Amino acid sequence: xxxxxxxxxxxxxxxxxxxxxxxxxxxxxxxxxxxxxxxxxxxxxxxxxxxxxxxxxxxxxxxxxxxxxxxxxxxxxxxxxxxxxxxxxxxxxxxxxxxxxxxxxxxxxxxxxxxxxxxxxxxxxxxxxxxxxxxxxxxxxxxxxxxxxxxxxxxxxxxxxxxxxxxxxxxxxxxxxxxxxxxxxxxxxxxxxxxxxxxxxxxxxxxxxxxxxxxxxxxxxxxxxxxxxxxxxxxxxxxxxxxxxxxxxxxxxxxxxxxxxxxxxxxxxxxxxxxxxxxxxxxxxxxxxxxxxxxxxxxxxxxxxxxxxxxxxxxxxxxxxxxxxxxxxxxxxxxxxxxxxxxxxxxxxxxxxxxxxxx
Numbered sequence: 001x002x003x004x005x006x007x008x009x010x011x012x013x014x015x016x017x018x019x020x021x022x023x024x025x026x027x028x029x030x031x032x033x034x035x036x037x038x039x040x041x042x043x044x045x046x047x048x049x050x051x052x053x054x055x056x057x058x059x060x061x062x063x064x065x066x067x068x069x070x071x072x073x074x075x076x077x078x079x080x081x082x083x084x085x086x087x088x089x090x091x092x093x094x095x096x097x098x099x100x101x102x103x104x105x106x107x108x109x110x111x112x113x114x115x116x117x118x119x120x121x122x123x124x125x126x127x128x129x130x131x132x133x134x135x136x137x138x139x140x141x142x143x144x145x146x147x148x149x150x151x152x153x154x155x156x157x158x159x160x161x162x163x164x165x166x167x168x169x170x171x172x173x174x175x176x177x178x179x180x181x182x183x184x185x186x187x188x189x190x191x192x193x194x195x196x197x198x199x200x201x202x203x204x205x206x207x208x209x210x211x212x213x214x215x216x217x218x219x220x221x222x223x224x225x226x227x228x229x230x231x232x233x234x235x236x237x238x239x240x241x242x243x244x245x246x247x248x249x250x251x252x253x254x255x256x257x258x259x260x261x262x263x264x265x266x267x268x269x270x271x272x273x274x275x276x277x278x279x280x281x282x283x284x285x286x287x288x289x290x291x292x293x294x295x296x297x298x299x300x301x302x303x304x305x306x307x308x309x310x311x312x313x314x315x316x317x318x319x320x321x322x323x324x325x326x327x328x329x330x331x332x333x334x335x336x337x338x339x340x341x342x343x344x345x346x347x348x349x350x351x352x353x354x355x356x357x358x359x
Contacts, residue, residue, distance in 0.1 A: 079091060108125055231266055232262040232267050239276060246280065272295075279310075289311070303348075
C-alpha cells in the first residue's frame, strides 16, 4: 500500500504543471504575446498600452484563457493522462459549452461600457443563438490551434526523452561491457594472495613468478581492458598467464592450445578471458577439475573449444553466463553449442569477425 502511494505521488508530481515546466512557460508567454500584439494591430493602438492590454486583450480573451488552462492544468494531467477518457470528454464538453455561453453573455453585458475603439462585437440578446454558434466556431478554431501547439511541444519532449533514453541505454550497455572486462572476483584475489603468502612463508622459488603473474593479470583486467580492441595474441597471453597462475597456486593442469596466426585478428579485451573466468570462478584448490582451451584462428573467423571436467553441478548456468557474455561483446556474430556427459562439459563456439571496424 505504501509503495502504491509513493508511485501515485510520483505520477502526480510528474504530471503537475507538465506543460509549463522546463521553460515551456516561455512558449506559452510567446503565444499570448502574439495574440496581444495581433489584437493591438487590429484596433490600430500602440502595442505598449496598458488600456489595450486590459480592454482589448484581457476583455476578449480571459474566458478562453481560462478554458485553455483548465484543459492544460486539469483535464489533460488529471483525466486524460490517467486514462480516465470518459471523464475527460464529459468535462471537456461541459467546459467548452459553459465557457462559450459565458463568453457571449459577458460580451453582451459589458461591451457597452468599454471605449468604442475596443467594442468590436456589438452582440445583442436577441441574436444570442447566432452569436453562440459563432463563438463555438471561434473557440473550436482557437482550441485546435492551441492543442496543436501543445502537441508539438509534447512531441518535442518525447523526442528529447527518446534520445535521452537511448543514450542512457547505450551508456548502460557500455558500463555493463566495461564491468565484464574488468570483473575480478574477490574470492580469486583473496585466494591467490593467500597462496602467495603461503608460498612466501615456505620460501618457494615460484613466489616471485606468482607475484609477477598476479600483478600482470590484474593490470590487464583493470587498465588494458579499457581499450576497444586489441590483438588476439595479447588476449591469449593473458589467458596463458591466468592458467599459469592457477596451475602454480592451485596445482591445476589447465591447458591452452592455439593453432593459426593470431596477430592479424583483433578482439575485445577480456572477451575470451571473461568467458573462462565464468568457469575459473567455480574452481578451488580442493576441487579436482581440468580445463583445456583450444583456439583455431582462421582468416577472420575463430573456432573455440572448451573441455571442462569438474564436479561442479550447475554447468548449464555457466554456459548461460558465457552466452550472455558473448551477447555483450559479439552480438549476432557467434554460434555456441555444448554437450554434458557426467563430469565433462564440452563447449563449442564459432566467431565471425568480418573486420576490425565491426568491433
